Amino acid sequence: MSFLPGWRAAFRIARRDALRSRGRSALVVAMIALPVLGVTAADVTYRSSTPTAAEELTATLGSADAVFSSAGIGPVQVEQLPDLRTYDVPPGATQPDSATAKPVDVPGAFPKGSRYVTEQSVPATVTTRHGIANIEIVELRTSDPAVRGKLDLVDGTYPEGRDEVVATERFLEATGLGIGSRTTLRGPEQTYTITGSVEVHSNLARSALYAEPGAVVAPWKAAAARDDKVVPPDPGDTKWLVQGAAGAGVTWQDVLAANRKGVLVLSRQVALDPPPDSEVPLAARAGSGFPDDSMELSAAVVTVVAMAVLEVVLLAGPAFAVGARRSRRQLGLLGTCGGDRSQVRAVVLAGGAVLGGFGAVAGVVGGLGLTVLCRPMIEGWTESRFGTLEIRVQELLAIALIGFVTGILAALAPAIVAGRQSVLESLTGRRGTRRSSRILPAVGCVALAGGIAVAVVGGTGGDTTLVVGGSIVAELGVLACIPVIVGFLGRFGSRLPLSPRMALRDAARNRGRTAPAVAAVMAAVAGTVAIATYTTSVTAEHAYDHVPMLTPGTAALVSSESGTADQLPLARAAVEQNLAVSGGRADFGRVWVGSDCAVHHEEEDGCGTLELVKPTGKGHNCPLQGPGARKLAEGLSADAHKKLMGSPACVDEYTQAYSFNSGPAKIVVGDTAVLTSYAKIDDPGAARALANGTPVLLNPAYAKDGRVTLKAVHTYSEQDKENRKLHPGKARTTTERLAVYVAPARYAATPGIRMIMPQGTADRLGLHTQDHGSFYTVAHPPTEAEQQALRAAFAQVGNAAYLQSERGPSSRDEDVVMLILALFAGVVTLGAAAITTGLAKADAEADLTTLSAVGAPPGVRRSLSGFQCLVVALTGVLLGTVAGVVPAVSLRLIDLRDAMESMRAEPMDSAYTPIVLPWETIGLLALVVPVLAGLLAAAFAGKRLTLTRRAG
Structure with a gap:
């Protein structure tokens, strides 16, 4: 019966203490909320950007019930899976030659009362503002309701005649055309007016034109029949978007009936609610169902989540420790009033629960808001639209629970320390004598050496599990050694000026506050350096393996098979006019x-x-x-x-x-x-x-x-x-x-x-x-506009020549990845250093007051804050760089092993597997970020200090 009233009082005290120390509370809430925000945003983004089965069907079918197509082997019975992943001819059936097979009457396989829309694409060359471009034209009645969801109108109107088309936004962007512009199909020389822009939700990068059925292929074929100089079109297979009668859809029985006529069917109803394997001839003949493609969480994801929790504990823990020291008189008064050690611990733990709850809620809400805000940018990167903003309440509750529990875990160690502290020490403000553990560094060194050995063995043996496990053990070994490393920092400041000397000694004296922050920075930087090192090494390998088509910085104008020597001067003039x-x-x-x-x-x-x-x-x-x-x-x-x-x-x-x-x-x-x-x-x-x-x-x-x-x-x-x-x-x-x-x-x-x-x-x-x-x-290599201009110029001379250019190995994706990683590590480093500086300021307020009282200039306070921040950031970055190289090198050893095996099988294959450090990323993290952190800390540290009477 006494449990609830005791904890109720503890929560009330914790709430009041959090409101009283708003700055420190805000720091703790921020450090709990930031990882929760990141995980929430990642979860919602992943769920929203990964299309569900229904969304994939909508991208293929639009609003139709099914898409029918010929198997391409004539009117011969076929068997298919419900989702049309594969199909086959049943045993004993004769498969005719596809070149001589009779055409399949696909509309004859539709369910009775159905309506349909045809879709057929053809590669084509059209005129643009810059010249001509090679694109795809699709004959599809885009205004039909059955097409909704497959593509939708963004601006303008749907085409109403055979001389009108709509274009994707990517086509308009690349060609310089717009709504109202006219483009001509080269060959039959048919001209079309662009009446609107459409968006293909599943492929925003698609460059295509959409015309009414019969507006392109048929006139093109007619022009080719009249004029031998016109090359006939090469259209793809026709597809039929079918809507069943009276909303009945297309059932599995309809699919089987169509299969008997040599027609393949992808039905929304069947794909979402497939029949049992016993009713699927292809699956029944195979003897078992086909495996599920759903993926489980990998060990890498679990490791990332664990490291995120670890960083929160490392950063929030010192904040609770500082808070407990700042409230030690209040905790001592609690002891004088009859409170036992369990109740003192309860007050500190209640503080962790209160701040952890606030941080978890703020992180989830912030993650949702960030996803909504960045949705257009994310869709641009993935080149596809979110189907819906999918929010899974269970997952968000689990993420919030992790943040809540993390707050309690971060307050656990300070709670134990506060419970062990005597009432006299709490009332007088004395901290007692603290000695660093001599066992922990020794264990850390052993763990570091053993982790490196395990990771190297895993790399040479091709075992990724050993690489991951050894890297984590090595990083934990470095974590165990950080208090000793921080303790040594104080010895290097004896000959330095006042502010850096005090910053080093303060870091060494308050290892319980400094070491976790350094560890958090190290963890973030280690992951960044590991991925950046591996990515840079793979990029260097690709650059080595790249076989250039031409010497760098050159382009080649080559006569085509149909070209003649007397047409080359005109082609050369075109190159010299349109190329750089x-x-x-x-x-x-x-x-x-x-x-x-x-x-x-x-x-x-x-x-x-x-x-x-x-x-x-x-x-x-x-x-x-x-x-x-x-x-x-x-x-x-x-x-x-x-x-x-x-x-x-x-x-x-x-x-x-x-x-x-x-x-x-x-x-x-x-x-x-x-x-x-x-x-x-x-x-x-x-x-x-x-x-x-x-x-x-x-x-x-x-x-x-x-x-x-x-x-x-x-x-x-x-x-x-x-x-x-x-x-x-x-x-x-x-x-x-x-x-x-x-x-x-x-x-x-x-x-x-x-x-x-x-x-x-x-x-x-x-x-x-x-x-x-x-x-x-x-x-520079030809741009898209230059290529369009050249195609137009070459067309004027009968396409007598073509251009080849050397673009070199592409590293744009790798550059973007490393930039994002560097920014992430930089933000974590700045945050950890800023929090530590804020805690140092809160923890050493009495010392700063004394320093000001004895005549120290006001600028000392600002420079001291800057150097405190610099010490934490620089130490964490350097240790993180060393720790991050271990997994990267081990993973490259796995690649080297695979390359050597490939070379033994084929001696001409390259076994070049370099290990290249990302010096730009390391330089940014080791030089720019710590200096920036120090300058920011100095800029936001106030010069003025209100002198107060020191208690005790």
């Missing part, structure tokens, strides 16, 4: 023998081939190919393998397959401009060789004694009359030993080119040549 060309132009030609392979692809007697014959022997054969390659690869380190792969003998075996296509032999006809502007060879000897008619060989592995073997196989087509006049007779093979200038080995990896041949040499050898294109040095 920053250097000169280097023209090049292609070379061939016999029948032209670029014209006659499928002639029975083939076409002429020109080949650079690679000599055999050491220095010519790649050691990573052939017998002994696997054994050699197993004994190579990643750096040695990288060096060998970059050697002339091996580099041509994998880079040329992804490079600019200059022909099978990788020989171009050109002059010194190609040598200097594209191959980047600044060699007077090579320039003189080209001028004198000597080819320049870029890959030394093809040369022997300064010569290359050029093999030509002459074949002739009956249609190739010009070649037959020059070289009459049957196919023949000729071999030429050609003297060349051998460029240094570092140029062997020049994309797409093995040898540059002067025009005179090609003429002397009787080879066919033709102007094939130009290389340009560009200031």
Whole structure:
């Protein structure tokens, strides 16, 4: 019976104390509310951005009941799963050839009384404000109610005639067009007016036009039938959005009936309420149902939640400890009035419950508000709309409960300390003598060493569980050592000025307040550094594995198969007018023998081939190919393998397959401009060789004694009359030993080119040549608007050429991730340092009063606050950087193990697995954030101090 009145009084005292010390209470509530806010926002965002089964069906079906489509194998019975994840032909059924199969009467499979809307897409080229763009046009009656939910009108009106279309917002943004603009479909030259903009909720990045059924494909086919120059359209399969009669929907029996006619059906009713496996022929034949795709919470999510709780405890705990010390006289009076130690502990715990409850509620409400506020930004990142703002009350209650319990846990240690304190110490304000534990640092060192060892073993063995477990143990070991590290800080301030010396000594003297804050900063920074290190390392690996199509900073204008040499000047003028060309132009030609392979692809007697014959022997054969390659690869380190792969003998075996296509032999006809502007060879000897008619060989592995073997196989087509006049007779093979200038080995990896041949040499050898294109040095890769302008210009010359550009490895996503991580760690660091500074100020108010009374200048108070904040932030960042490297390195060891296994299976595969520290992120956290924290703390610390009489 006495339990409730005792706790009732404890809660009343705790509430009054929280209202009396509003600043300290606000700090505690903020630190509990912030993680709760983040977890709430993440939960609501994840639930809202992850489409449910019903929302996915709406994105596919709109408001229709089902979508019908042909299986593409003719009127043959098929079997499907209720959600149409897969389908198959039943055993014993004959599957006809799809090319000769009769068309399926899909509308004949609709339930009686149904209505439908057809959907069919076709790739097309349309005019834009900048030029022309390659997009997709969809024939779909967008104004039909059955389409609602699949896409919706944002602005303007739906198309009403066959000369009107609506466009996605992404199309309008990329093309510079707007509502009321006109665009022309290239080929049939049909012009349409854009009457409105629509939004595809499941894919905001889609660039497409939507026209009425029959407004695009049919007129296009008619134009192609009238004019041979018009290329007929290549539409995709037609789909039918079907609404059942009188709201009956499309049942499973309707689906089975359609399957018997060779029609596939995705029904909303069936997908949301599927029949038992016994009624699904495909599932029954398989003998069991198909596995559920639902995912359980991973160990990583649990670890993140645990670390968030740990950070709250670490940061809020000192606040409760300071609060208990500030209220120690009140707690002592409670003891003089007959209160026992359990009641003193109850008062402190009640404070944790009160502030934890306030923080939990504020965090949940703030998380919901933050999600609503940032919803447009999140939808832009994910490129899809939220179906609804999904709020799961049970999950939010669980998150709030975690915040509430965390507040109690943070007050647990201060409550135990307050309960053990004697009444005399409480009334006099004496803190007694405190000694640091000598066992805890020793345990921490052992845990640190053991955790690192376990993480490394897990990395080398490929066990992610050991990596995660070892990293957590190592981080806990660092946490255990932090009080000792903080204690050592006081020894470094003996020769420093007053403010930094006092800040270091205050941190060392009040380890119970400083160490948890440093630990919280360390935990946040460790996670950021770990992810940033891993991401930076993977980015470096991708950059190494990236095979460039062209040399950096260049673009190539290449003649198309239908183009002719006399059209290239116009294409070159278009490039020079629309592209950011920053250097000169280097023209090049292609070379061939016999029948032209670029014209006659499928002639029975083939076409002429020109080949650079690679000599055999050491220095010519790649050691990573052939017998002994696997054994050699197993004994190579990643750096040695990288060096060998970059050697002339091996580099041509994998880079040329992804490079600019200059022909099978990788020989171009050109002059010194190609040598200097594209191959980047600044060699007077090579320039003189080209001028004198000597080819320049870029890959030394093809040369022997300064010569290359050029093999030509002459074949002739009956249609190739010009070649037959020059070289009459049957196919023949000729071999030429050609003297060349051998460029240094570092140029062997020049994309797409093995040898540059002067025009005179090609003429002397009787080879066919033709102007094939130009290389340009560009200031930046072509933008979307520049590409549209170039397509329009190329279309004016009959699409006689196309442009290739080198964009390099993309790291935009990784850069954004690291920026977000750095900002997150920076905010936590600033918050932890600010809270610690505020607690230090509250805890040392009497000392500051004494300092002012003995004549210290007013600026000392401000500089002292700044240095206190700087000490906490800098110490936590440095320790967090060290702790964060452990899991990152261990995970990279797993990647190295996988790469080595792949290399043993295929010796040519790269085993390069670098470990690269994110110095920019580390520099931002180690230099900018602590200094900023110190400056902010100094700026918000008041100079004036009201002198009061010290109690006791």
